[in-house]
Amino acid sequence: MLRYTLKRLLSLLISLAIASLVIFAVIEVAPGDPASFMLGMNAQEDTLAALRAELGLDQSKFQRYLTWVTGMMQGDFGTSYQYRTPVAGMIADRLWVSLPLALYALLLSTAIAFPAGIYAAARRGKPGDMGVMGATQLGVAIPNFWFAMMLVLIFAINLRWFSAGGFTGWDKGVFAALKSLTLPAIALALPQAAILARVMRSALLDVLGEDFMRTARAKGLSRGQALRRHGLRNAMIPVLTILGLQFSFLLAGGIIIEQVFYLPGLGRLIFQSISARDLIVVESVTMLLVFAVIMVNFAVDLAYAAVDPRLRART
Amino acid sequence: MSLLQIRNLTLSINGTAILHDVSVDIAPGEVVAITGESGSGKSMTALATMQLLPDGAETTGQIVLSGQDVTQLGEAAMCGLRGNAVGMVFQEPMTALNPVQTIGAQVAETVRLHRPDLDPMARAAEVLTRVGLPPGKIPLSRYPHELSGGQRQRVVIAIAIACGPKLLIADEPTTALDVTTQAQILDLLKQLASEDGMGLMMITHDLAVVAQMADRIAVMQHGHVVEAGDTPVLLADPQHPYTKALFAASNHRVILPETHQDAPLLRVQNVVRDYALPRTTLFKAPGTMRAVNDVSFDIPKGARIGLVGESGCGKSTLTRAILGLEPVQSGTITLGGEPVFSAGRPNLAVRRRMQVVFQDPYGSFNPRHRVARLITEPFHLLESKPSATERADRVAEALIAVGLSPADAQKYPHQFSGGQRQRIAIARALIIRPELIVFDEAVSALDVSVRAQILDLIAALCGQYNLTYLFISHDLSVVRTITDHVLVMKSGEIVEQGPTEDVFTTARHPYTQTLIAAAPTLPERMHHA
Numbered sequence: 001m002l003r004y005t006l007k008r009l010l011s012l013l014i015s016l017a018i019a020s021l022v023i024f025a026v027i028e029v030a031p032g033d034p035a036s037f038m039l040g041m042n043a044q045e046d047t048l049a050a051l052r053a054e055l056g057l058d059q060s061k062f063q064r065y066l067t068w069v070t071g072m073m074q075g076d077f078g079t080s081y082q083y084r085t086p087v088a089g090m091i092a093d094r095l096w097v098s099l100p101l102a103l104y105a106l107l108l109s110t111a112i113a114f115p116a117g118i119y120a121a122a123r124r125g126k127p128g129d130m131g132v133m134g135a136t137q138l139g140v141a142i143p144n145f146w147f148a149m150m151l152v153l154i155f156a157i158n159l160r161w162f163s164a165g166g167f168t169g170w171d172k173g174v175f176a177a178l179k180s181l182t183l184p185a186i187a188l189a190l191p192q193a194a195i196l197a198r199v200m201r202s203a204l205l206d207v208l209g210e211d212f213m214r215t216a217r218a219k220g221l222s223r224g225q226a227l228r229r230h231g232l233r234n235a236m237i238p239v240l241t242i243l244g245l246q247f248s249f250l251l252a253g254g255i256i257i258e259q260v261f262y263l264p265g266l267g268r269l270i271f272q273s274i275s276a277r278d279l280i281v282v283e284s285v286t287m288l289l290v291f292a293v294i295m296v297n298f299a300v301d302l303a304y305a306a307v308d309p310r311l312r313a314r315t
Numbered sequence: 316m317s318l319l320q321i322r323n324l325t326l327s328i329n330g331t332a333i334l335h336d337v338s339v340d341i342a343p344g345e346v347v348a349i350t351g352e353s354g355s356g357k358s359m360t361a362l363a364t365m366q367l368l369p370d371g372a373e374t375t376g377q378i379v380l381s382g383q384d385v386t387q388l389g390e391a392a393m394c395g396l397r398g399n400a401v402g403m404v405f406q407e408p409m410t411a412l413n414p415v416q417t418i419g420a421q422v423a424e425t426v427r428l429h430r431p432d433l434d435p436m437a438r439a440a441e442v443l444t445r446v447g448l449p450p451g452k453i454p455l456s457r458y459p460h461e462l463s464g465g466q467r468q469r470v471v472i473a474i475a476i477a478c479g480p481k482l483l484i485a486d487e488p489t490t491a492l493d494v495t496t497q498a499q500i501l502d503l504l505k506q507l508a509s510e511d512g513m514g515l516m517m518i519t520h521d522l523a524v525v526a527q528m529a530d531r532i533a534v535m536q537h538g539h540v541v542e543a544g545d546t547p548v549l550l551a552d553p554q555h556p557y558t559k560a561l562f563a564a565s566n567h568r569v570i571l572p573e574t575h576q577d578a579p580l581l582r583v584q585n586v587v588r589d590y591a592l593p594r595t596t597l598f599k600a601p602g603t604m605r606a607v608n609d610v611s612f613d614i615p616k617g618a619r620i621g622l623v624g625e626s627g628c629g630k631s632t633l634t635r636a637i638l639g640l641e642p643v644q645s646g647t648i649t650l651g652g653e654p655v656f657s658a659g660r661p662n663l664a665v666r667r668r669m670q671v672v673f674q675d676p677y678g679s680f681n682p683r684h685r686v687a688r689l690i691t692e693p694f695h696l697l698e699s700k701p702s703a704t705e706r707a708d709r710v711a712e713a714l715i716a717v718g719l720s721p722a723d724a725q726k727y728p729h730q731f732s733g734g735q736r737q738r739i740a741i742a743r744a745l746i747i748r749p750e751l752i753v754f755d756e757a758v759s760a761l762d763v764s765v766r767a768q769i770l771d772l773i774a775a776l777c778g779q780y781n782l783t784y785l786f787i788s789h790d791l792s793v794v795r796t797i798t799d800h801v802l803v804m805k806s807g808e809i810v811e812q813g814p815t816e817d818v819f820t821t822a823r824h825p826y827t828q829t830l831i832a833a834a835p836t837l838p839e840r841m842h843h844a
Contacts, residue, residue: 220398
């Protein structure tokens with residue numbers, strides 16, 4: 001298990017190094033000089049040069065890469081070209097919205113998908129299964145912003161249980177903050193839950209056909225007992241894979257939902273920074289997301305090993 | 316007083332009749348074998364007794380287990396019986412255990428379910444010791460993947476007997492195991508039945524196993540019990556034509572035509588094949604596992620050579636090396652003087668001179684291709700492709716040679732039975748007139764009667780085409796009849812070789828002797844049935 005963890009850790013570090021190089025290179029070749037963008041069309045050549053020097057744009061590429069990477073390791077993400085404030089602070093503010101939102105949505109999606117998938121698998125081919133499958137078909141097909149608008153219409157405008165948008169901030173209390181994230185989290189969670197429920201169902205059905213499930217029944221376990229005691233854990237590998245992918249998506253992919261609900265999240269920050277050629281912010285946020293995705297994959301790998309002893313043994 | 320009485324059991328699944336009027340009795344301590352070919356309904360009889368039939372199954376008749384008709388019991392009552400009054404052992408020990416639970420937990424679960432008065436883990440340790448896996452040697456904390464096939468089957472048996480059932484059902488319990496392991500498991504089952512007074516329902520297609528194990532035999536065909544009786548009586552004097560045919564096919568002997576062997580065709584000289592083991596440390600070179608160790612033999616033109624050995628002995632590795640699919644670490648393999656593997660890839664000039672027939676007649680064909688396309692695939696090895704008419708002629712000739720009709724060329728594989736598919740596989744091997752054919756467990760997946768026909772076909776083709784082949788099999792009785800020279804392989808080495816009859820009658824190497832002694836055989840008088 002220790003060896004497995006160390007191996008995963010090594011591959012994590014390599015992935016991070018490669019990702020940082022690629023991100024830096026892509027941003028470098030992207031057209032647009034931040035200095036001239038900031039100073040406008042009529043800027044003097046010497047003002048531009050001074051600003052470039054101030055931003056460090058006149059250094060060699062290698063040096064800038066090093067500065068960027070070593071800075072990030074110390075929590076210094078540079079200074080925004082656009083707002084002239086530390087990028088780290090901007091990201092931290094947004095992360096306090098996006099991370100709880102992603103976790104909230106993931107929790108909801110799991111809470112809906114697991115029981116639905118298990119229920120459908122246990123009643124394969126029966127009306128209950130067809131009902132669940134029909135609902136998930138809709139969930140996969142309907143885009144999340146439509147859910148978002150419907151939720152606003154019903155719960156904010158008609159019932160007035162929630163506000164239609166905006167984020168109260170954590171200083172107003174955890175409950176208030178969570179309340180303002182509830183509708184967005186549901187809108188994000190529904191399509192994800194639909195996918196996850198389908199994966200759960202098909203993974204379980206695969207496991208139900210395995211020989212060891214027959215052994216379990218021959219022991220005297222009922223169908224339900226066999227499913228819970230022997231089926232679930234064996235079906236977890238594909239489900240964990242999808243869960244990992246979904247979390248990565250939720251962290252940054254909520255951009256449309258953030259727009260619908262006027263949430264100051266990471267997605268909006270990226271969108272605004274790209275429009276303003278604020279390359280240092282784009283670079284840093286992208287790197288942060290890549291870091292998050294790689295960390296999630298690392299966690300999923302560890303979860304695989306926890307679930308399946310054969311993986312622990314292999315390495 | 317019978318322990319189990321199956322009376323006039325009729326079963327249909329979604330309207331398709333599977334069993335007709337099946338009646339079987341088992342007394343305490345008695346071993347009753349239900350035998351027959353695939354599709355005869357023997358496994359369904361077992362599953363009906365467990366009431367674990369697939370959805371859509373409907374039964375009539377009675378299955379009385381110690382006075383209770385299980386067909387009338389509800390699901391909850393059945394859950395109380397399964398694993399408690401009746402235990403079941405399955406065919407595939409590799410997949411019959413939950414891979415993510417320890418063996419101790421899996422045995423203890425049955426105890427916890429039915430015997431709350433016992434300490435589950437202590438009882439698990441006790442039964443595992445009973446089946447030959449003492450916790451001192453094999454801790455309860457092991458996972459199934461850490462055990463061999465034979466050991467896993469012992470765990471499955473431990474689960475089945477953990478609560479001291481009155482009836483044990485074993486469905487092809489040794490079919491997936493090597494002969495020496497099979498002998499041990501059969502001994503264990505027999506011992507358990509006699510010591511505990513358990514009735515044992517033994518489902519198997521292998522008549523030699525039946526002859527060795529059973530007190531009584533029921534022979535099934537197409538869902539009917541066609542004949543039943545005490546083992547010695549039934550073996551000595553079978554009445555039903557199907558029983559007679561089954562016995563004859565099990566002991567089928569072919570007559571190989573005379574052949575004149577000249578210069579060596581395939582030469583295997585001092586071949587060593589190593590596999591790299593997974594890296595254990597980052598900076599040290601990974602270790603290696605020697606799968607084939609210094610193996611040498613010749614196959615002269617016209618020779619029919621057998622290669623026998625148990626799983627893991629290196630016969631598959633050796634086969635892949637002969638086919639030029641993998642490089643060897645030292646030694647040479649040449650066909651007609653040319654290396655089978657050169658410049659880092661299979662030598663095509665040699666590949667077109669040999670062909671292979673695999674075990675699984677279902678998995679080895681692309682289901683979306685017609686037979687004509689399937690069997691002409693080896694043509695791509697040729698330098699000059701035959702013309703369309705020549706192609707059609709060759710297809711027709713190959714199909715006729717294997718006993719099919721030229722019209723079959725336009726059909727798809729799913730339209731054929733297992734035996735017919737194996738004929739197609741042989742036609743595919745024959746079509747470019749290879750000098751050497753490798754039969755890799757080519758009849759192992761077939762029923763005895765079909766197997767007999769395929770063996771006849773191979774013998775006939777020997778006369779027609781003067782075949783040279785290497786016949787790889789774990790089944791000693793097949794190798795004995797279809798080859799005239801045999802190699803015995805163990806742990807990567809050829810431990811004995813010689814003319815087949817000599818090796819079988821006067822084996823010199825202790826391993827060959829063990830192997831031959833472990834293989835169950837039908838009593839001698841049946842050979843002339």
